[in-house]
Amino acid sequence: MRGVRATHIFGERELPQQDALWYKDAIIYQVHVRAFYDSSGDGNGDFRGLAQKLDHLQDLGIDCIWLMPFFPSPLRDDGYDISDYRSVNPTYGTLDDFKAFLDAAHKRDIRVIIEMVLNHTSDQHPWFQESRSSRNNPRRDWYVWSDVDTRYKGTRIIFLDTELSNWAWDPVSKQYYWHRFFSHQPDLNWDNPEVREEMWSVMKFWLEMGVDAFRLDAVPYLVEREDTNCENLPETHAVIKDLRARMDREFPGRMLLAEANQWPADLCAYFSGGDEFHMAFHFPLMPRMFMGVKLEDRKPITEILKQTPEIPAVCQWCLFLRNHDELTLEMVTDMERDYMYDEYAQDKAMRLNLGIRRRLAPLLDNDRRKIELMNGMLMSLPGTPIIYYGDEIGMGDNVNLGDRNGVRTPMQWDAGWNGGFSPADPEQLYSPLIMNPVYGYPVINVYAQKRFDHSLLSWMKRIIRVRKSTPVLGRGSIEFLYPANHRVLAYVRKLGRDTILAVNNLSGAAQAVELDLKPYRGNILIEMFGKNIFPRIGDLPYLLTLGPYQFYWFRLKKV
Amino acid sequence: MAKMPDESILSDAFIHELINVGEVDIVVGVPTYNDGRTVGQVVQAVRAGLLTYFPRARAVIINADGGSRDGTQDLVRAASISDMSVSSDVRALRTLHSISTQYEGGPASGTALRTILAAADLLQAKACAVVAAESTTIEPAWMESLVRPIFHDGRELVLPVYRRQKFDGLLIRNLVYPLTRAIYRCLVREPYPSEFAFSGNLGSHFLQQDIWTQEPGRGAELWMTLSAIAERSKVSQSYLGTKARPENPPSDLVNAMRGTAGTIFAFMESAPSLWNGSRELLDAPCGGCQSTVSLEPLRVNRKRLYQMFAFGIAELEPVFLSILSPETHAQLKRLAALPEDRFAYPADLWARTVYEFSAAYHSAVIGRDHVVQALVPLFRGRAFTFVTENRDATAEQVESNIELVCQAFEREKPYLQKLWDGRK
Numbered sequence: 001m002r003g004v005r006a007t008h009i010f011g012e013r014e015l016p017q018q019d020a021l022w023y024k025d026a027i028i029y030q031v032h033v034r035a036f037y038d039s040s041g042d043g044n045g046d047f048r049g050l051a052q053k054l055d056h057l058q059d060l061g062i063d064c065i066w067l068m069p070f071f072p073s074p075l076r077d078d079g080y081d082i083s084d085y086r087s088v089n090p091t092y093g094t095l096d097d098f099k100a101f102l103d104a105a106h107k108r109d110i111r112v113i114i115e116m117v118l119n120h121t122s123d124q125h126p127w128f129q130e131s132r133s134s135r136n137n138p139r140r141d142w143y144v145w146s147d148v149d150t151r152y153k154g155t156r157i158i159f160l161d162t163e164l165s166n167w168a169w170d171p172v173s174k175q176y177y178w179h180r181f182f183s184h185q186p187d188l189n190w191d192n193p194e195v196r197e198e199m200w201s202v203m204k205f206w207l208e209m210g211v212d213a214f215r216l217d218a219v220p221y222l223v224e225r226e227d228t229n230c231e232n233l234p235e236t237h238a239v240i241k242d243l244r245a246r247m248d249r250e251f252p253g254r255m256l257l258a259e260a261n262q263w264p265a266d267l268c269a270y271f272s273g274g275d276e277f278h279m280a281f282h283f284p285l286m287p288r289m290f291m292g293v294k295l296e297d298r299k300p301i302t303e304i305l306k307q308t309p310e311i312p313a314v315c316q317w318c319l320f321l322r323n324h325d326e327l328t329l330e331m332v333t334d335m336e337r338d339y340m341y342d343e344y345a346q347d348k349a350m351r352l353n354l355g356i357r358r359r360l361a362p363l364l365d366n367d368r369r370k371i372e373l374m375n376g377m378l379m380s381l382p383g384t385p386i387i388y389y390g391d392e393i394g395m396g397d398n399v400n401l402g403d404r405n406g407v408r409t410p411m412q413w414d415a416g417w418n419g420g421f422s423p424a425d426p427e428q429l430y431s432p433l434i435m436n437p438v439y440g441y442p443v444i445n446v447y448a449q450k451r452f453d454h455s456l457l458s459w460m461k462r463i464i465r466v467r468k469s470t471p472v473l474g475r476g477s478i479e480f481l482y483p484a485n486h487r488v489l490a491y492v493r494k495l496g497r498d499t500i501l502a503v504n505n506l507s508g509a510a511q512a513v514e515l516d517l518k519p520y521r522g523n524i525l526i527e528m529f530g531k532n533i534f535p536r537i538g539d540l541p542y543l544l545t546l547g548p549y550q551f552y553w554f555r556l557k558k559v
Numbered sequence: 560m561a562k563m564p565d566e567s568i569l570s571d572a573f574i575h576e577l578i579n580v581g582e583v584d585i586v587v588g589v590p591t592y593n594d595g596r597t598v599g600q601v602v603q604a605v606r607a608g609l610l611t612y613f614p615r616a617r618a619v620i621i622n623a624d625g626g627s628r629d630g631t632q633d634l635v636r637a638a639s640i641s642d643m644s645v646s647s648d649v650r651a652l653r654t655l656h657s658i659s660t661q662y663e664g665g666p667a668s669g670t671a672l673r674t675i676l677a678a679a680d681l682l683q684a685k686a687c688a689v690v691a692a693e694s695t696t697i698e699p700a701w702m703e704s705l706v707r708p709i710f711h712d713g714r715e716l717v718l719p720v721y722r723r724q725k726f727d728g729l730l731i732r733n734l735v736y737p738l739t740r741a742i743y744r745c746l747v748r749e750p751y752p753s754e755f756a757f758s759g760n761l762g763s764h765f766l767q768q769d770i771w772t773q774e775p776g777r778g779a780e781l782w783m784t785l786s787a788i789a790e791r792s793k794v795s796q797s798y799l800g801t802k803a804r805p806e807n808p809p810s811d812l813v814n815a816m817r818g819t820a821g822t823i824f825a826f827m828e829s830a831p832s833l834w835n836g837s838r839e840l841l842d843a844p845c846g847g848c849q850s851t852v853s854l855e856p857l858r859v860n861r862k863r864l865y866q867m868f869a870f871g872i873a874e875l876e877p878v879f880l881s882i883l884s885p886e887t888h889a890q891l892k893r894l895a896a897l898p899e900d901r902f903a904y905p906a907d908l909w910a911r912t913v914y915e916f917s918a919a920y921h922s923a924v925i926g927r928d929h930v931v932q933a934l935v936p937l938f939r940g941r942a943f944t945f946v947t948e949n950r951d952a953t954a955e956q957v958e959s960n961i962e963l964v965c966q967a968f969e970r971e972k973p974y975l976q977k978l979w980d981g982r983k
Binding site: 295298507 | 576578579581582614615617641642643650651652653654656
């Protein structure tokens with residue numbers, strides 16, 4: 001499916017001719033440099049280490065890496081509090097180290113997405129330091145200041161556990177400044193043309209270096225207006241469209257991914273007519289996949305997908321099971337949230353803000369069948385899947401670490417010293433490793449899982465390979481079947497003449513299901529993992545039986 | 560090892576539907592026959608109750624229909640909640656199936672109950688509630704009242720307590736309640752319920768009993784109560800409020816007598832050791848209980864009751880001679896000779912009469928069904944007296960008078976034991 005629309009040039013490195021829609025076929029791997037591999041022995045992962053471990057990612061089969069923030073930062077929000085947009089946090093290496101990593105990734109046909117935090121900076125950023133230094137400073141208007149803390153009253157507070165207001169008092173310049181997240185993260189003033197130019201300049205800096213895409217953090221909150229909830233405003237969309245237009249003009253083939261934790265209808269506005277974001281996370285779907293498996297009922301999943309409007313052909317949803325944040329429950333009803341808390345976070349320590357700070361394997365009771373089912377849905381529902389680092393081997397979490405640090409512990413490479421993550425003394429590590437007898441690195445590690453065909457890692461490689469064997473799952477349309485057995489989620493993905501049928505048993509018990517496949521009468525089913533042939537579709541409903549949490553992908557073939 | 564339930568009463572199509580429902584926590588059964596006028600309201604209340612009080616539970620509404628031709632089944636099916644038909648005003652975590660089946664052989668409440676039991680057993684339901692399709696006074700809270708004691712208190716059978724008009728349920732108040740209470744030493748106000756709930760285990764146990772091989776449809780609910788209290792299952796009662804009186808209550812008192820007295824006599828006969836001795840009182844706590852008597856006007860044709868009693872005494876004398884003791888028979892004859900305004904059938908005599916009938920049923924002095932039928936005119940006499948005694952009574956006085964009837968049955972129980980054992 002490689003097309004010829006955009007050639008991708010960065011410095012001396014050049015990828016082969018590109019399909020401009022590459023992100024639709026991608027399998028994205030989300031990783032934090034700090035957590036992956038420490039080559040310097042200081043207890044922190046770094047770019048050289050990440051480059052050394054690219055073989056693992058290539059072997060896994062992913063073709064895109066999403067890096068969490070690696071910029072200089074006081075690290076009060078795990079790097080989302082940036083104090084210099086044009087450099088690399090020295091802990092992770094140098095700009096040259098980053099370039100070398102980028103080069104190595106591209107040589108393996110792996111693209112790189114980096115974070116771009118447009119909404120706010122760290123309060124340690126020189127821009128803010130200047131801005132707060134006096135009311136007359138030329139950068140004063142780069143942030144949002146006010147004499148009173150009552151403006152934009154209709155705006156919700158996102159970090160309910162830590163923040164009482166979206167305004168914080170600055171004792172230096174004796175005014176309030178606006179912040180949608182932590183008070184140490186002042187919001188930039190996107191009404192200021194200088195800010196817009198400067199942030200585009202920052203993006204250009206990285207695009208020229210060769211990064212393939214940006215994940216734009218916290219996009220709904222860029223612009224504030226009185227008498228609104230200050231989210232998803234037309235002015236915010238205008239800012240993004242302007243950035244997109246500039247990027248398309250100067251760097252065709254690059255991609256913008258929106259982080260906007262919103263309902264589907266609001267999210268769709270970020271695709272606009274295909275001229276704003278290329279991709280956006282489907283936040284409401286994720287908790288409903290967990291809910292569906294726990295309820296053993298497809299209803300939450302089909303309902304949210306039915307509420308998801310069509311998006312432009314060039315756009316794509318980004319699907320994920322877990323990421324670096326809590327499993328957010330903002331986009332569910334109160335009843336659903338209570339259910340999720342009771343089922344997935346009985347221990348209050350697992351709860352954070354409006355979410356659950358746990359990794360995939362512990363959330364699913366370390367049940368291999370459930371982990372496979374969830375990944376099966378992740379890879380077959382419409383969108384581009386993201387795998388969070390460590391989830392390919394079923395890493396655990398540590399809810400005793402503060403904030404969301406419990407899901408950001410070091411990657412577990414082997415059973416040796418520091419789990420193979422770092423040669424440093426364990427006390428030096430940026431975070432303790434997972435040590436418990438179930439998820440600890442002596443048990444759960446890459447080395448051990450590479451040795452066995454039936455390990456989770458081997459299985460993940462297999463499903464990625466199968467997913468990549470067809471463009472249908474990345475680009476095809478979806479049509480839900482509604483078998484009377486509500487424990488079975490079944491859908492048909494189609495692209496051109498290719499058709500794939502996915503059938504998922506959300507239940508812990510074996511199920512029989514009859515599928516109405518009349519439109520496909522005469523086709524035989526070819527199971528895509530084992531390539532075995534199943535009976536031809538006839539006039540009668542197609543009877544399938546599925547084991548507990550089992551799923552099938554069938555290619556339909558007319559013989 | 561437990562016997563497998565006889566599943567042959569379930570049609571293939573219905574089993575097909577049950578496969579799609581899968582394992583559930585709660586089954587709500589709704590027996591129907593041409594209940595199109597009321598069943599829609601009932602299932603909507605059931606659905607609201609499930610969504611409100613058990614939003615996380617896997618539940619199914621199962622309609623066992625006796626051959627309706629008035630759209631009853633469609634009204635039940637319309638209560639389904641699924642991703643195929645999303646109603647914007649319904650907030651539900653999960654799918655709720657509302658399914659319907661027509662059983663063979665025409666309307667029969669026993670067959671309907673058996674169908675529901677068999678389905679609940681197949682679905683491994685933890686709790687099963689049954690509600691009557693004509694219960695238009697049903698509230699969503701009934702679901703909580705019936706099912707919660709099973710889920711949360713480990714109860715195996717939950718029986719209703721209704722608020723009834725003082726002359727409603729005469730057979731229950733003068734025969735079923737006092738007799739059950741005296742015989743099985745358990746104070747349950749509605750042993751023959753139209754709304755009740757039971758645990759999955761009790762339902763499975765009941766499904767395996769021999770009752771289903773007998774004449775279908777009569778007294779199965781009462782049999783279930785008797786079985787539970789006789790075997791000392793954990794029984795409780797829940798106050799449900801006002802019980803709607805059917806617009807056209809069944810007028811066939813003979814059939815009603817078969818379903819009540821006939822069922823109790825048969826159960827006593829099937830397991831005498833469960834009652835014929837001294838037993839501790841079985842506690843059946845009542846959740847939310849209030850007064851069970853209301854005073855809305857209800858016309859009762861007393862004259863006809865009186866006439867039918869007198870007529871029966873004369874007409875059935877040969878039968879009574881073989882059933883009743885000479886003393887009792889003589890007293891009843893004396894009563895029949897009294898003018899209406901002086902007629903009174905005292906509770907003690909009524910209790911002895913019932914016990915003599917029970918003993919006659921036991922010894923099968925005549926055909927057992929004839930024994931049961933012969934009780935009908937005598938009950939009319941007792942009903943006349945109850946209505947007369949309570950014509951101007953307050954709710955408390957009615958309660959007190961019902962209690963007196965119960966006490967009479969309890970006092971006379973040794974007399975029954977002697978009769979039963981052939982000592983008298």
